[in-house]
Amino acid sequence: MTTYIRAGRPGRRDVLRLGLGAGLLSLTAARSRAQTTTKPDVVRIGYLTAARAWVVGKSDGSFDKALGVKVEWVPFPSGGPALSLLAAKQIDFAIFGNTPIVAGLSRKLPIQILGSPEIVATSERLVAKAGITTLRDLEGKRIAVAPSSTMAFALEALIRINKLDASKIKRLPLSQPDTIAAWKRGDIDATYINGPFWAELLADGGQQLLVSEQLQPSGVFVWNSAVVRSEFAEQFPETVVAWLQTVQAQFDRYRSDPEGVSRILAKDFGAPFEAVRNTLSGLRYPTFQDQLGPKYWGDGPVAAKDAPLIKALGDAAAFLAETGEIKRDDVPASFVPAVNYALLRRAFPS
Amino acid sequence: MNASRRFLIGLAAVAGVTLAWEIAGRTHLVEPLLLPPPSEIVTTAIDLARDGYRGTALWQHLALSLARALGAFAAATLVGVPLGLAMGAAPGFGAVLDPFVQFLRPLPKLALIPLVILWFGIGETSKVLLIFISAALSIIVGTAAAVSTVQRQRIRAGRALGAHGLALFRYVILPHILPELFVTLRLSFGIGWTTLIAAEMIASDAGIGWMVVNAGSYLRTDVVMLGIVILGGTGYALDLALVGLQRWAAPWSGRA
Numbered sequence: 001m002t003t004y005i006r007a008g009r010p011g012r013r014d015v016l017r018l019g020l021g022a023g024l025l026s027l028t029a030a031r032s033r034a035q036t037t038t039k040p041d042v043v044r045i046g047y048l049t050a051a052r053a054w055v056v057g058k059s060d061g062s063f064d065k066a067l068g069v070k071v072e073w074v075p076f077p078s079g080g081p082a083l084s085l086l087a088a089k090q091i092d093f094a095i096f097g098n099t100p101i102v103a104g105l106s107r108k109l110p111i112q113i114l115g116s117p118e119i120v121a122t123s124e125r126l127v128a129k130a131g132i133t134t135l136r137d138l139e140g141k142r143i144a145v146a147p148s149s150t151m152a153f154a155l156e157a158l159i160r161i162n163k164l165d166a167s168k169i170k171r172l173p174l175s176q177p178d179t180i181a182a183w184k185r186g187d188i189d190a191t192y193i194n195g196p197f198w199a200e201l202l203a204d205g206g207q208q209l210l211v212s213e214q215l216q217p218s219g220v221f222v223w224n225s226a227v228v229r230s231e232f233a234e235q236f237p238e239t240v241v242a243w244l245q246t247v248q249a250q251f252d253r254y255r256s257d258p259e260g261v262s263r264i265l266a267k268d269f270g271a272p273f274e275a276v277r278n279t280l281s282g283l284r285y286p287t288f289q290d291q292l293g294p295k296y297w298g299d300g301p302v303a304a305k306d307a308p309l310i311k312a313l314g315d316a317a318a319f320l321a322e323t324g325e326i327k328r329d330d331v332p333a334s335f336v337p338a339v340n341y342a343l344l345r346r347a348f349p350s
Numbered sequence: 351m352n353a354s355r356r357f358l359i360g361l362a363a364v365a366g367v368t369l370a371w372e373i374a375g376r377t378h379l380v381e382p383l384l385l386p387p388p389s390e391i392v393t394t395a396i397d398l399a400r401d402g403y404r405g406t407a408l409w410q411h412l413a414l415s416l417a418r419a420l421g422a423f424a425a426a427t428l429v430g431v432p433l434g435l436a437m438g439a440a441p442g443f444g445a446v447l448d449p450f451v452q453f454l455r456p457l458p459k460l461a462l463i464p465l466v467i468l469w470f471g472i473g474e475t476s477k478v479l480l481i482f483i484s485a486a487l488s489i490i491v492g493t494a495a496a497v498s499t500v501q502r503q504r505i506r507a508g509r510a511l512g513a514h515g516l517a518l519f520r521y522v523i524l525p526h527i528l529p530e531l532f533v534t535l536r537l538s539f540g541i542g543w544t545t546l547i548a549a550e551m552i553a554s555d556a557g558i559g560w561m562v563v564n565a566g567s568y569l570r571t572d573v574v575m576l577g578i579v580i581l582g583g584t585g586y587a588l589d590l591a592l593v594g595l596q597r598w599a600a601p602w603s604g605r606a
Contacts, residue, residue, distance in 0.1 A: 080567025087383055087569060103568040107383060144553075148567040172472065174553045181467045182553070188472075324404045325568045327397075 040236050042070045043243070046082055046094030049075045050194075051265040051276040052224075053254035053285065054095065054117065054247050059268050066246040067239055080148055086111055092232045093243055095224050097150040098309075102316040105338050106330040110230040112340040114244060115291045116309055117251060118224040121213040123282025124151050125198045126158070127206040128190035129183075135209060139168040141189035144182055147173035150222040151192040153319055154212050157220040158192075195282050196275030211282075221312040224283075228340070237343055244288065244347040251285045288348045292341075299350075303339040310335050386572040391579065394572040403573065404564070406556045412580060415546055415558040418474070422481035423542050427535065430486040434493025439523075444494060455487040460548045472553035480549040485542030492534025496527040529603035532596040536589055543585045558584075 045063065047055050057063050063071045074091050076082045079100025085091045087109055095117065104111060132138065135158070145152045152171075159166050174182055176197045182188045183201055190209070193201065202208060212222050226247060233240050254261045262277040269276065291297055298304025313335040321328040332338065368388050374380045375387025382390065398408045437444035459480050470476045500523050508522040550559035558577050565573035596603055 078567070080569075083569045084566070087381075100567070107569040107571075109383065109569060147564060171555075172553050173555055174472065175551075177464065178467050178472070178553070181464060182472050185468065185471055320568070324401075325564075326570070 038236070038238060039069055040092070040232070040239060042072055043067055043093070043239060044072045044074055044091045045243075046074045046076055046085055046091035046096075048082075048096060049077050049269075051262075051269045051271060051279055052095065052118065053261060053265075053280050053283075054250040055268070056253060056261045056264050057246060057250045059264060062250065063243070063246050066249070067242050069239070078146070078149065083107075083109060086227070086229055089229065089231075091229075093226065093228050093240075095226045095247075098221075098223050098225055098313065099150050099153045099316050099320070100148065101225055101227060102313055102335075103148075103320055103326055105332060105335070106317060106320070106326045108330075111227045111338075112230050112233055112343075113335075113338050114226040114228055114240070114340055115288050115344055116223045116225050116296060117247060117285060117288065117291070119284040119286060120150060120222040120224075121282055121284045122211040123195045123279055124154060124192065124212040124222065125195075125208055126155070126190065126192045126210040127198050127201045128209050130205050130207055132190060132207060132209070135162050135164060138190060138209075139165050142170045142172055142187070144172045144174040144179040144188045144191040144193075146176050146179070146193075148325070149194075150212075151194065153316060154215060154220065154222055155192045156319060156323075157215055157218070157315075158210065161215065161218045161220070195279040196271070199275065199278060213284075219308070219311065219315070221309060223309070223312075233340060233343060237346070240340075240343050241347040244344065248288050248348070251287070254280065255285065288344065289350070292344060292348065292350065297339060297341075300341075301345070302341045303336045305334065305336060310339075313338075383569070383571060386575055390572050391575050394576050398573070398576065403561055404555065411556055411558050411561055412584065414556050415550070415581075416584070418478050418549060418557065419481055419543055419546055422478045423485050423539055425478075426482050426486035426489055426538065426542065429482075430489030430538070431493050431531070434490040435497055437490065437494040438497025447490075451487055451490055454483070455491060459484050459545050460551075463548065463552060467552060476552050477549040477554070480552070481542045481545045484545040485538045488538040488541050489534055492538065493527070493531060496530035496534065497523065499530070500526045525600075525602070528600040529596070532592065532600060532603065536592050539588060539592065540585065543581070543588070546581070 043063070045058075047058070058073050061071075074085060076085055076094070076096075079096045082091075082094050082096045083100055083104045086094065086104065098116075101111070101113065128138070128141075132141065143155065145155050152173075155171065156166075158164075159169060172182070172188060174188075174191075176193055179188065179191050179193060180197060180200060183191065183204070183206075191201070198206070198208070212220075215222075226244070228240055228243075258277065258280065262280055263273055265271075265280075266273040266276040286296060293299050294304070294307070296307065296309050298307035298310070303310050317326070317331045317335075320326045321331055371385070372387045372389060375382050375385065375390070386394075395408075402408060403411060433447070437447055462480065462483070466476045466480055470479060504522055504526065505518065508518050513521055546557070547559040547563060550557040551563060554560035558580050562574050562577035562581070565571075565577065
């Protein structure tokens with residue numbers, strides 16, 4: 001019986017040849033890509049599958065025009081998958097949350113931070129069922145929060161800052177659409193959730209207890225950073241500069257016409273216009289010039305050690321190490337070198 | 351080829367691949383971030399065995415996943431085998447259930463998650479139910495198919511010899527379908543085990559499937575690989591246990 005089966009299979013040599021062939025093919029492919037030219041063949045931009053103001057440049061080809069190369073847009077549902085895409089070199093640029101970025105840097109993912117164009121203000125909110133009116137009421141309650149999100153980080157910070165008894169608060173890791181279902185069934189008492197999801201909960205009798213912006217005086221910042229693969233930044237610095245300026249141009253466009261940009265994005269993402277407009281207005285958009293100042297990253301030639309966002313990166317790392325998501329030994333001694341100030345300054349000279 | 355020789359060749363293949371993998375990692379032929387070498391996975395295993403992962407001991411993660419999978423599989427067997435037998439034995443009943451079973455069986459179970467949460471909440475019920483659904487449907491189909499292969503002559507011969515009802519089932523049908531039933535159970539257990547990750551995506555904070563997904567979102571590829579090794583190894587061991595059970599319960603498998 002064994003001989004009968006074997007007759008139909010490819011021989012040992014065929015398999016070897018096939019393997020060798022595939023190996024050689026991938027090697028040559030890798031080599032051709034490594035050739036240094038001033039411009040890449042294609043720029044791959046990763047973006048969150050939620051409406052974000054700068055993505056308005058996707059549908060009208062602004063980035064293709066400004067960069068002078070073919071642009072591919074790669075969606076990702078959250079920061080975790082974005083890290084995987086960067087590690088696999090499937091995207092060159094992305095804008096996503098500071099918590100996953102800290103996790104990536106701790107894992108020695110070769111990426112560099114390019115500022116913080118989106119600061120979470122009111123887009124992430126703590127919403128509770130009617131009857132829960134103060135933060136203290138949360139003790140003994142169940143709070144849903146998307147795992148490995150900036151909201152999870154903010155929730156822990158909120159518990160710490162307000163000296164709530166963490167052991168009495170049950171945190172349930174739930175994706176945001178699932179949170180809505182759990183809320184409707186009465187399986188949870190509160191949730192820290194992003195727009196547009198909270199709109200539905202507030203309409204359902206939910207009470208807003210807090211927005212992320214209110215944590216800023218205590219030094220808790222939640223934001224989205226632009227990142228670039230280090231290898232890409234070394235090879236094509238000019239493209240990075242052009243990309244940054246194009247990102248800023250999209251934010252400028254949003255500032256002058258929030259309704260129009262929201263309408264375009266609503267169409268692009270297939271989301272209700274109201275939801276998109278509310279989500280976008282829940283973020284603050286400091287210009288890159290502002291970001292290179294003392295309120296964010298510091299105004300020196302490199303990021304300042306005691307700049308609020310450098311400190312916040314350290315806090316996020318400490319939080320992740322404490323919860324056991326990353327190894328304490330993996331946390332870099334300083335996040336200052338992770339910010340590519342040279343390219344930021346070149347794109348936005350003071 | 352005898353069994354011990356097969357085992358040795360298999361062992362050598364595993365050792366060879368592990369060695370090549372380690373060398374590839376050490377020489378940076380493969381980026382350790384993308385594929386951590388076996389030595390790093392061993393270090394991570396030791397760390398997690400000592401400190402646990404996210405506040406839960408490693409063995410507890412495994413025990414929880416096993417409890418979910420085995421509980422669901424036991425329930426699926428208890429429900430699926432009788433239903434499959436009934437469907438195979440009574441063609442009319444089979445015709446009624448068949449469209450539903452065939453519709454549900456190939457559905458990706460991830461697609462069911464939102465509904466399962468809405469109907470059954472975010473507790474253990476939902477997680478076990480998801481594994482149960484995927485395992486039970488395959489068991490039903492496999493069992494029904496096995497029953498339908500019993501030759502008419504054998505049943506007629508049994509009846510002619512005076513066997514009816516339970517005796518016919520016990521001495522004619524069961525011996526015939528038992529080997530195939532075990533194949534079905536093995537396949538179904540595999541399917542149920544693969545659903546574990548989907549199941550543990552529902553509001554979990556423990557379990558090996560959850561550990562893999564969670565570690566992945568923080569680029570902890572070492573933990574992901576460890577989880578995969580544990581999932582694969584446990585699945586393999588449980589399959590071997592089923593094979594052992596088959597040898598004991600149906601020693602005539604493959605010989606009839």
